[in-house]
Amino acid sequence: MSQELIKKAVAYSMKETTPDVRVGDTVSVHVRIVEGEKERVQKFSGTVIARRGGGMGETFTVRRIVNNQGVERVFPLQSPKVAKVEVIRSGRTRRAKLYFLRDRVGKSTRLKDVKRR
Amino acid sequence: MFPALLGKKIGMTQVYDEAGILSPVTVVQAGPCTVLQVKTDETDGYTSVQLGFGEKKLQRSTKPEIGHAKKASATPAKFVREIRAEEFPDGTELGATLDVNVFDGIKYVDVVGTSKGKGFAGVMKRHNFGGLGDGHGVQRKHRTGGSINGHGTNLGTGPTLKKGKRMSGHMGHETCTSRNHALIRIDSENGLLLIKGPVPGPNGGYVVIRTSKTAKAKA
Numbered sequence: 001m002s003q004e005l006i007k008k009a010v011a012y013s014m015k016e017t018t019p020d021v022r023v024g025d026t027v028s029v030h031v032r033i034v035e036g037e038k039e040r041v042q043k044f045s046g047t048v049i050a051r052r053g054g055g056m057g058e059t060f061t062v063r064r065i066v067n068n069q070g071v072e073r074v075f076p077l078q079s080p081k082v083a084k085v086e087v088i089r090s091g092r093t094r095r096a097k098l099y100f101l102r103d104r105v106g107k108s109t110r111l112k113d114v115k116r117r
Numbered sequence: 118m119f120p121a122l123l124g125k126k127i128g129m130t131q132v133y134d135e136a137g138i139l140s141p142v143t144v145v146q147a148g149p150c151t152v153l154q155v156k157t158d159e160t161d162g163y164t165s166v167q168l169g170f171g172e173k174k175l176q177r178s179t180k181p182e183i184g185h186a187k188k189a190s191a192t193p194a195k196f197v198r199e200i201r202a203e204e205f206p207d208g209t210e211l212g213a214t215l216d217v218n219v220f221d222g223i224k225y226v227d228v229v230g231t232s233k234g235k236g237f238a239g240v241m242k243r244h245n246f247g248g249l250g251d252g253h254g255v256q257r258k259h260r261t262g263g264s265i266n267g268h269g270t271n272l273g274t275g276p277t278l279k280k281g282k283r284m285s286g287h288m289g290h291e292t293c294t295s296r297n298h299a300l301i302r303i304d305s306e307n308g309l310l311l312i313k314g315p316v317p318g319p320n321g322g323y324v325v326i327r328t329s330k331t332a333k334a335k336a
Contacts, residue, residue, distance in 0.1 A: 002127045002320060009144045009309045012302070013132040032137070056131050080137040 010056050021060050024091035030084040049098040090114050119219040121200045121327035122147045123170035128320045142311040148216040151191045165201040169194025196323040217303050225329035227296045230317035234290035244283040293317040
C-alpha cells in the first residue's frame, strides 16, 4: 500500500520512456554536461555488466577499456543527465551480473550477439 | 493560508529536479483533515482549530469521541491535534475539510512527529558521550559515562545529584520537531507531500506538518 503511494508520488519525476538497457548490451550513453553556461553531450560507450535497484534509484554499470585500463561508470537510469542510451548490440548472457568480464582481457571479453525482438 | 495539516509518513525515496540534482524526500500523506472544533477568544480565551485525520472505526471509538465528531457532522478520527494561530482564513468552520492545497506556494515546512523508540540506551548513544578507551588497561567499562560525582558542579543540595545529570535511560519515542524542510512538491491528485529530508518517526507514523515561521522561510 505505502510502496504504491511512493510510486505514485515520484511518477512525475520518472522518465516517460525508460531506456531499454539490458545486461550484455553494448551501449553508447549520452550524458549531458553543463560547463558554465554551455551544455554539451558526452558519449560513453561500453558493455552493460550490471543493472541494480528499482524505481528512482535504479542504475546500470557500463564497462569499457580505455588506454588498456578498465573503466566502469554507473549511471542512474532516471537521471535527466542521462539523455539517451543507444543500444548498439545485444549480447547473449547466462547471468545477471557480468563481473567475470573484469578478469578477462581482449578477445575473451566478447559476448555472442542475440537479436532482440 | 491555513497554517498546518495532519498526515501520515509513508516512506522515503528520491527525486530529480530540473537541473538533474537528486534530492532525498519523505513522502507524507497529508489530509484530508476535518475541522472538529473551533476555539475562539470568546469561548476558550484563545484561538485555535482542532483537526482530525484518518478514519476511526465506530466500534473502536468511545461515545464521547463519536459525540464530539457529530457536532462537526463528521466521524471520529484516528489522529486529532489542535492547531494554534492568531488568525485563520475564511471558511475555517466546524466540519470543513482541508487538503494538501493549503500549502500552495509554501516553500518550507516544519514536521512534528514521534521519534522512533530506541529503548534503554547507554550514554554514548543517548548523549554522545565518548566512553573510555578500548585498551591501555581499561576493563569492562569501555562504554560507561565515567564518574558522576565528586565534582562540586554535579552536586545538588543534600546527598543527591543535580537533576538532569545525563545518564543512560530510555531514548526516543518522544515528540520531536524537525524544522525548515523544503517542500519539494504538492501532489494534490493523490493528497501527498514530498518533503526534503527525513522527518521524525517510523513509516506509518502520524505527523503534523506546518508552515515554517523561521527567517529562512520568510526570506
